[in-house]
Amino acid sequence: MSGKDGSAQQGSLFGEILDWMLAPLLLIWPISVALTWLVAQGIAGRPYDRELGEMARSLGQQVAAAEAPVKGRDRYALAPEAAALLRVDASDTVFYQVLGQRGELLSGDAGLPVPTEDAPVVPWELHFRDDEVGTDAVRVAYLWVAPEGQAPAGRTLLVQVAETLGKRTRLTNEIIKGVILPQFVILPLAVLLVWLALARGISPLNELQRRIRSRDSSDLSPIDEQRVPDEVAPLVQAINDLLARLDSSMSRQKHFLADAAHQLKTPLAGLRTQAELIQREIDAGRSNPDELKRSLAQIARASERAAHMVNQLLSMARAEDAEQGMRREPVNLAEIAIDTVRDFVPRALERRIDLGYDGVLPEDSRLRVQGQPVLIGELIRNLVDNALLYTPAGGLVTVRVVEDPFGQVVVLQVEDTGPGIAPGEREKVFQPFYRSLGSGVEGSGLGLAIVKEIAQQHDAELALDDTRVRRAAGGESPDGQGPGARFTIRFPAGPAETP
CATH class of the missing domain: 1.10.287 (Helix Hairpins)
Incomplete structure (x- = not known):
């Protein structure tokens, strides 16, 4: 079932399970009726086949015992009394036939068809078949008879006895009624029991729904898993x-x-x-x-x-917007890095800081980063802004983009010659509103948190270390400047740009 917008709509779970349980039941029921009909026909025909076979065998014995012709009839013709006794049946019509070795009619009904099997003739072996006499369907019992005084391989006579199917059909119908009629009572009862069982089985879901609906909107505690079925x-x-x-x-x-x-x-x-x-x-x-x-x-x-705080808050909101992060496109990381450096040059000159770019040029960079250009630009801006804030006058800030020779990652680095970040604080600086004590630098404490959030959305690896080797004591580099901080972000490389 689909709605107006073409999207599929999920129906009731109760109705879905009920349909899948009742559909096989309703499908099997007519198959069961057909199989019952076939079995009933076999059951109804078995006793009548035995009776019909006995009649054919008795007729064969009478034919085999006939010794001499009687005036007015053939040697193998039945006496009028025997023929009359054979045809006594209030329900069905009985036919009989005696044929000679050449197929000539010796006695009985000429309209009774002869068997068509090509099986070898075995005297006194009883056979059955279904056939027709005129428009009447009949059941035929037949056998080949060797007259007394002749070898079995000698002259044989065909003896057939047939009867219509009235008794068999009535008995079959009685059996069908005895089996099928109770099913008309059992089937609705089974449907009712299935419905009740399913309603009871699904009641834990209703209880779970009631418990969830009764919760306060601020209650986010876990649901008790001990009170639900294993399947749920x-x-x-x-x-x-x-x-x-x-x-x-x-x-x-x-x-x-x-x-x-x-x-x-x-x-x-x-x-x-x-x-x-x-x-x-x-x-x-x-x-x-x-x-x-x-x-x-x-x-x-x-x-x-x-204003800076508000802008940082907006940047943080954009960085946490998962939907915006999903809209990715090929991004030239070197181009965005160079544009960002240009934007910060006036501020760097004002603070007497040497800000520069070192790395591949946009036109030489063939690798692309799959990402959101606005967010990646925001990431680089926050790293450069952080470096300029903590680098003293006369210091150096360098932005670098390096491509992996194996084409797996594109590396972005922003390093400075400031006081650096102590190893114990390197995890904390990525928390919102955290600022190192004693730095004397005014800031919002959101810049590095924004960097971490954007890096995570782009599946990038973020690392923080010193720009220079620290002294054993004092935290300064051997040349007297601060150890500096170097932020390294490894972006997964996208497909290379074709020339």
Whole structure:
């Protein structure tokens, strides 16, 4: 069954199971009637075949014992009394026939057909067949008879006795009635019992449905698997797994929203404080242009921090949007990296940081990354922004794209000469709103969390290490600069671009 949109609609599970249980039953029932009819015919014909065979054998014995012709009839013709006794049957018509060795009629009914089998003639061996006399269907018993005083291989006579099928048909019908009529009572009863059994068997599902519907919308605790049938246990386990993932996701969202509100509260509070100070200064008539400029500059910095925080929150939302991550296309990673470096050059010059790109050029790069261009661009922007924040003046930030010679991955690296990240903190820095203590750098704490989320959506491997070797103590590199931080992301390579 399909809806207006052509999509298949799932019907009732109860009706589906009931259909599959009753359909074979209703299909087998007419087959059972046909088989019962065949068996009843065999059962009804067996006693009548024995009686018909005895009549044929008795007639054969009389024919074999005939010694001399009687006036007015052949030697092998039955006496009128015997013939009359043979035909006495209130239900069916009985025919008999005696044929000579050459097929001539010696006695009986000429219309009775002769057997057509080519089997060898064995005297006194009884045979049966179905045949017709005129328009009447008959059952025939026949045998070959050797007259007394002759060798078995000598002259043989064919003796046949046939009767119509009235008694057999009536007995067959009686048997059919005795077997089939009770089925008309048993079949509806069986359907009812199947329906009741199925309704009772499916009742645990109704109970499970009632338990789930009665839950509060905030109740994400697992469903008790001990109170469900074994067949439904895998479904309940899958639902519990979904509830656990949903609970974890909602907990992360609540934590994220709480942290975001806390982070936004600081710049907004600063904006409000500076605005109130300016208002009081103006009301008191003590407005100094230099002080007003300083307050306005602080307002500008606070608003910039708030705007940056909002942008990071939007970026985090885009990174967690699984549907957007599914819309993938071939991406030239080198091209996006170079464009991002160009965008950050003014900021790097302002901070006196040497920002550069080192790697394959877009026109030389044949490998492509299957991904979402906007998200990959956001990933590189956050890595470069993080490097510029933590690199002191006179430092160096390098963005690098390297292709695997085996064509398996495309490697993106962003490294700096800043203070680096201690090994114990390298897992924590990818958590939302986490910032290293003592760094003195203002930031939202979302940049690296966004990087990790985008990398996971693109099945990329993310690694963090030092740019230079640290000293045994002090955390600095041998040349006096900081050990720096190097972020390495290995993207699975897509198909190579054909020249």
